[in-house]
Each structure stands twice: as structure tokens, then as C-alpha cells.
Amino acid sequence: MAGRLIGILAAGLALLAAPAAAQDHARAAWVTLHSKAMEGNLEGNTADRTALVVTPPGYDEHPGKRYPVVYFLHGYWATPQMYEDMAKFEDAVQGAAEAGNEVILVMPDGYSKLKGGFYSSSPTVGNYEAFVAEDLVAWVDANYRTIARREARGLSGHSMGGYGTMRLGMKYPGVFSSLYAMSSCCLSPMAMTAETATRIEGMSQEDIAKADFGGLAQLSTLATWSPDPTAPPNYIDTGLTDDGKIDPLVNAKLAANAILAMIPQHLPALKAMNAIGLEAGDKDFLLAQNVAMHEELARYGVAHEWGTYDGDHGNRIAARIRTELLPFFGRHLDHGN
Amino acid sequence: MLNKALAALAALAALAVAPAAAQNITAPPPPVPAGITVEAVTVHGASLEGNLEGNSADREAMVVLPPSYGKEPTRHYPVVYYLHGFAIDGRNFYNFMHVPEAVAHNAAAGREFIVVVPDTLTRMGGSMYSSSVTTGDFRKFIAEDLVRYIDSHYRTIPTREGRGLAGHSMGGYGTWVIGMSYPQVFDSIWAQSACCVSPRTETVESATAMAAVPHDKVDGSGFGMRAGLASAVAWAPNPQNPPYFVDFPIKANEDGTRAVDPLVIAKWANNSPLAMVASHVGALRSFDAIGADVGDKDGLIRDDTLIHEELEQFGIAHDWAVYEGTHVDKIAQRFDQVVLPFFARHLDMGR
Numbered sequence: 001m002a003g004r005l006i007g008i009l010a011a012g013l014a015l016l017a018a019p020a021a022a023q024d025h026a027r028a029a030w031v032t033l034h035s036k037a038m039e040g041n042l043e044g045n046t047a048d049r050t051a052l053v054v055t056p057p058g059y060d061e062h063p064g065k066r067y068p069v070v071y072f073l074h075g076y077w078a079t080p081q082m083y084e085d086m087a088k089f090e091d092a093v094q095g096a097a098e099a100g101n102e103v104i105l106v107m108p109d110g111y112s113k114l115k116g117g118f119y120s121s122s123p124t125v126g127n128y129e130a131f132v133a134e135d136l137v138a139w140v141d142a143n144y145r146t147i148a149r150r151e152a153r154g155l156s157g158h159s160m161g162g163y164g165t166m167r168l169g170m171k172y173p174g175v176f177s178s179l180y181a182m183s184s185c186c187l188s189p190m191a192m193t194a195e196t197a198t199r200i201e202g203m204s205q206e207d208i209a210k211a212d213f214g215g216l217a218q219l220s221t222l223a224t225w226s227p228d229p230t231a232p233p234n235y236i237d238t239g240l241t242d243d244g245k246i247d248p249l250v251n252a253k254l255a256a257n258a259i260l261a262m263i264p265q266h267l268p269a270l271k272a273m274n275a276i277g278l279e280a281g282d283k284d285f286l287l288a289q290n291v292a293m294h295e296e297l298a299r300y301g302v303a304h305e306w307g308t309y310d311g312d313h314g315n316r317i318a319a320r321i322r323t324e325l326l327p328f329f330g331r332h333l334d335h336g337n
Numbered sequence: 338m339l340n341k342a343l344a345a346l347a348a349l350a351a352l353a354v355a356p357a358a359a360q361n362i363t364a365p366p367p368p369v370p371a372g373i374t375v376e377a378v379t380v381h382g383a384s385l386e387g388n389l390e391g392n393s394a395d396r397e398a399m400v401v402l403p404p405s406y407g408k409e410p411t412r413h414y415p416v417v418y419y420l421h422g423f424a425i426d427g428r429n430f431y432n433f434m435h436v437p438e439a440v441a442h443n444a445a446a447g448r449e450f451i452v453v454v455p456d457t458l459t460r461m462g463g464s465m466y467s468s469s470v471t472t473g474d475f476r477k478f479i480a481e482d483l484v485r486y487i488d489s490h491y492r493t494i495p496t497r498e499g500r501g502l503a504g505h506s507m508g509g510y511g512t513w514v515i516g517m518s519y520p521q522v523f524d525s526i527w528a529q530s531a532c533c534v535s536p537r538t539e540t541v542e543s544a545t546a547m548a549a550v551p552h553d554k555v556d557g558s559g560f561g562m563r564a565g566l567a568s569a570v571a572w573a574p575n576p577q578n579p580p581y582f583v584d585f586p587i588k589a590n591e592d593g594t595r596a597v598d599p600l601v602i603a604k605w606a607n608n609s610p611l612a613m614v615a616s617h618v619g620a621l622r623s624f625d626a627i628g629a630d631v632g633d634k635d636g637l638i639r640d641d642t643l644i645h646e647e648l649e650q651f652g653i654a655h656d657w658a659v660y661e662g663t664h665v666d667k668i669a670q671r672f673d674q675v676v677l678p679f680f681a682r683h684l685d686m687g688r
């Protein structure tokens with residue numbers, strides 16, 4: 001532990017003082033890449049996306065060596081910086097490397113005007129799914145010494161990032177070979193009610209700017225899954241009709257993006273994974289739908305690891321990345337040896 | 338033309354009045370104009386292996402080659418994949434559509450294509466071109482297995498720019514869902530009289546009736562019921578629930594009453610082109626061109642108008658036409674005179 005701590009300090013110093021020098025310890029760097037898929041979204045979310053890239057110790061000293069990549073998708077209401085502050089990924093990657101599991105870890109920016117793009121494809125919010133699975137992966141492969149094939153790419157994430165892990169895993173089985181989803185959100189179909197739609201339609205831009213988590217999350221998911229490019233300023237369709245009912249098509253659109261509804265059409269993709277890991281805290285407010293996803297995969301005969309642990313939605317993320325997520329990818333990714 | 342009209346009437350009659358008879362529509366072999374070569378090939382679909390309904394993984398495909406194909410041994414051709422509807426197989430759809438004449442007419446006007454009509458008939462009367470462990474992964478079969486086979490056995494233009502996807506009714510539905518799922522494979526798409534566009538819903542009564550159809554009586558259950566069962570097994574498979582291997586959209590409440598199962602309806606919504614558009618805008622915009630049409634006396638006109646309006650709302654450019662006709666009486670003519678010329682304007686024609 002002392003060694004690890006010193007490692008962090010050394011890595012921090014390296015960042016500050018000598019980014020081009022030899023790399024004895026895992027190193028975190030913030031990079032910016034252009035995503036063509038993100039261009040033209042109506043919320044004005046930037047197409048120049050930041051990402052945290054953590055290279056393992058020895059990356060500079062072994063210029064002929066290539067590494068598998070673990071992609072990590074952060075959660076809603078958070079920037080990647082907040083996840084880095086909480087999880088200290090360079091420490092986690094350092095620890096994994098010391099255990100013989102040398103990986104590059106990449107965390108892209110999934111934040112949006114409404115605090116999260118849900119790694120989906122929406123003309124309002126942007127095409128985050130193609131940003132991650134196409135533009136980001138191509139950029140990382142072009143700019144780092146990766147093992148540039150699916151067997152060496154793992155996808156993971158927490159909460160909204162767990163949702164993104166399952167969604168992109170199902171839609172891009174040719175890109176990723178193993179998935180680890182922590183405390184995933186948005187698994188069960190959501191449904192708009194007239195009450196909620198009325199509340200959302202009554203929100204001013206000022207209300208939106210100061211809304212709390214519960215006040216904003218449904219607006220954000222509507223922007224993602226029920227976009228309407230003809231309806232400024234929010235470019236969403238709440239489904240609220242003139243007679244105070246909800247257009248069933250809006251609920252169908254929300255349902256069409258729920259992981260539990262997507263699974264049966266994507267079983268070949270899920271079965272093509274080398275490994276899938278799912279977990280949630282036993283006091284997690286999303287436990288029930290994560291259990292439902294585990295049971296659904298079991299019912300469909302999709303092999304996966306599943307575990308609950310003593311914790312809530314967010315209090316063990318940093319520890320679980322170290323004790324579960326990275327070792328999982330250590331077991332299942334192609335390390336090129 | 339008379340022949341065509343009679344065939345259309347026969348098809349309609351089969352749809353309307355013969356629920357207990359043999360269910361699948363047939364049509365006599367079409368004329369094959371001089372110079373046109375037709376090959377019936379068998380394509381193995383790795384994506385269809387192991388399906389729980391026991392549908393064959395070896396599928397017939399009718400391959401219609403244009404007149405110059407045999408004379409110009411180095412020339413490569415664009416391919417239009419043409420998907421059939423419900424309760425008909427690929428060969429009878431090819432017959433009904435007079436595909437060889439359509440290829441000949443277009444070739445005479447300088448538009449030479451290979452047209453491929455794959456067979457996807459299943460035990461329930463249609464695959465719905467979906468990815469079901471019960472039915473088979475027919476989306477992947479079309480977009481990967483079939484395309485790979487055709488590109489490796491014929492002188493195609495083996496790139497996205499050389500491939501069009503079209504279909505009628507369930508095949509129009511297939512055009513939408515395969516197009517949205519595999520935009521990197523096809524350059525342009527055209528849906529004729531597409532079915533199943535809006536999310537399908539049920540009542541307790543209709544869902545109960547669906548779940549009560551004996552598995553060996555599907556063929557006699559009527560066109561609508563059979564189409565519902567085909568949709569159910571395609572969209573909400575359950576490998577643990579024989580003999581249908583399906584989750585019917587009905588569940589028992591704790592008090593013993595029954596209710597429509599919202600998760601099954603959600604799974605169906607995930608297969609509705611109308612519900613899919615909003616999440617596939619990038620894919621749809623990536624097409625060189627999109628077209629859709631429907632007859633003004635077609636019962637599907639409302640549904641097809643809805644997807645036209647949805648595409649408009651999202652600013653997705655597309656050709657759209659309502660013509661004088663029913664669900665079937667003009668579709669062969671439209672394929673010849675509208676759909677193939679559309680692809681000629683947009684595909685890489687190789688010269």
C-alpha cells in the first residue's frame with residue numbers, strides 16, 4: 001500500500017514535471033479528440049471530447065510493447081474529472097500492473113448540457129454511442145500502442161456508464177470482447193406520465209439550470225431517447241397531448257432503449273462476448289433492476305458473472321474497480337503474451 | 338399485365354378468405370426474357386444455426402443476372418437485395434414480382450443490376466427479419482451471411498456503394514430494421530408498403546387468445562393471428578418456454594387476474610421502426626438515399642405515413658409516394674418502374 005501511494009505521488013509529479021520522461025508508474029493524461037459523430041447536436045455539446053488515458057508503468061520504457069485497453073464509462077450527473085477524483089484511475093492501473101495485469105485505461109467524457117448523454121444516439125444530445133465505439137476507439141488505437149482488436153478491448157462503466165456498457169456491448173460486439181457493468185441504470189423501460197410531462201414542460205431554462213438530480217434526470221433521458229429536432233429550446237417530445245394524455249409512441253421510444261427490452265434482439269451479440277460481469281451493491285437503489293438483468297441473462301443462457309456486495313450505489317466504486325473490474329479484464333482480455 | 342393482375346387478386350384472396358387452407362401464397366413461375374439468367378442458389382446461414390423453431394439454416398436465394406453479365410466477364414454489378422413479405426417464400430415472391438422482367442426492362446434502359454431474392458419463410462410464416470434465438474438471426478443472415486455469399490460468388494461491386502436493400506410488406510419492415518441495424522452494409526434502401534411500423538400492442542383478451550392457439554394449429558389460426566404469433570416469437574423469444582419458445586404478452590397478477598405484460602410490449606417496441614427512428618438518426622442519415630411508398634387503398638397507409646412524417650420531423654431526406662393501388666396490385670410494377678430506377682440513381686453502377 002505504501003508502494004502504491006508512493007507510486008501515485010510519483011505519477012503525480014511526473015504529470016507535473018516531466019510528461020515525456022521515462023514512465024516508472026502508471027500515468028494519467030487528459031487528451032482531447034474530435035468526434036465526427038458528435039457534430040451538429042442540438043444541445044451544442046462539444047464534438048471535441050476530452051478523455052482520461054491512463055498508461056501502465058513501463059509504457060515508455062517498452063516502446064515495442066502493446067497493451068489491451070479497458071474503456072470505462074462514467075455515470076450521470078458527473079464529469080470524467082469527478083470520477084477520476086473519486087477513483088484515482090492511475091492508482092488502480094498501477095495496482096493492476098503490479099499484479100501482472102498491464103492495461104491502458106480510457107475514460108471518455110460522456111457529460112452533456114443536461115449532465116449525461118447516456119451513451120446513446122440522439123440528434124438533440126449527440127451520437128455518444130458512435131463517439132465511444134467508433135471515433136474514440138479508432139483514435140486510441142491510432143495514438144497509443146494498443147492491441148487493436150476486439151479480444152483486447154474491454155468495456156465497463158458505472159450507473160449510466162453501466163447502461164452504456166450493456167448498450168454498446170450489444171450494438172458493437174465486433175469492437176469489444178468483454179463487458180463489466182457496475183450498478184447499471186436504465187435497465188427497465190421508463191414510462192412518462194401526464195404529471196411528469198406537465199412538470200417538465202413547465203420548466204424554464206432557469207429551472208433546468210438549477211434542477212436537482214431527480215428534477216433533471218427525466219428531462220435528460222427524454223432528450224436522449226425522445227428527441228424532437230423541431231421543438232426548441234429543449235428539443236424533446238414529452239408525449240403530452242392537447243387532451244392531457246401521453247402519446248404511447250413516446251413510451252415506446254423510451255422502452256426501445258431500455259436494456260431489458262433490447263436484450264432479446266441482441267442475444268447473438270451478448271453470446272459472442274468472452275465474458276460479462278455484472279454487479280450492484282446490496283443497498284443500491286438500482287439493485288432490483290440489476291437483479292432483473294442478471295435473471296434475464298440467466299434465462300436466456302447468456303453466461304455471466306454476477307455479484308452483490310455490501311454497499312450502496314456509489315460508496316464502493318473505487319474499491320470495486322480495483323478488486324473486481326480490473327482483475328476481471330485481467331482474466332479475460334488478450335494481453336498479447 | 339392481366340396475368341399480373343390475376344396473381345394479385347389470387348394473393349389477396351388467399352389473404353382474405355382461406356385461413357384454414359395452406360397458408361402460404363404461391364404464384365406461377367414468371368416469364369424470363371431473353372438474355373436474363375436466373376440461378377437458384379442455396380446459402381448457408383451461420384446466423385440461423387441452432388434456432389429453436391427448427392427453421393432451416395440453408396436458404397434458397399433467387400439470383401437474377403442482367404443481360405450483359407455473361408458477355409462482359411470483367412464487369413462488376415450493383416446488387417439489389419429484395420425481401421419478401423409474410424406468408425410467402427422467396428421463390429414465390431420472385432415469381433409474383435416478375436423480377437426477371439423488371440431486371441430486363443431496367444437493363445434495356447441502361448440500368449443493369451443483379452437482384453437477389455432470399456427466402457426467409459419460417460414455421461410461423463415469416464421471420465420478421467429479426468434477431469431471435471427462437472426464429473433465427475435473420476437480420477444478420479441478410480446483412481452478413483447472404484451479402485458475403487453473393488459477393489464471393491458473383492461479380493458484384495462488393496462495397497456499401499454497390500448495395501441496395503428493398504422489400505415489400507414484412508420485407509418493407511425488414512428493410513427498415515435491417516437498414517437501421519446495418520447501415521454500413523447498404524448504400525440506399527426502399528420500403529414498399531411496409532408492415533409493422535408502429536409499436537404493436539395487445540389487450541388482455543387478444544393476448545389471451547394468442548397464448549391459447551395450440552402449437553400444431555398455427556397454420557389454421559388465420560392470417561392476423563399467425564402474423565401476431567410470428568411477431569411474438571421474433572421479438573420476445575424465451576428459450577425456456579416450449580413449444581413456442583416465446584414470452585406471450587400476458588402475465589398473471591398476484592390476485593389471479595391477468596394483465597398485459599409491459600416488458601414483453603417493451604421488447605416489441607424495440608422492434609418497431611417508428612420507435613427506432615429517433616435512436617437511429619445517424620444510421621438513417623448515413624444512407625445515400627431512402628425511399629418509401631404505399632398504395633392509397635392499402636390498410637397500411639396510415640402506418641407508412643407515420644414513418645414518413647417521423648423521417649421528416651428528424652430532417653431525414655427521403656422519397657415518399659402514395660400511389661393509386663392496394664397492398665399488392667401495383668407492387669411489381671412499382672419495383673420495375675420506381676424502385677429499380679431509384680437504385681440506379683443512387684448506387685455505384687460500376688461505370
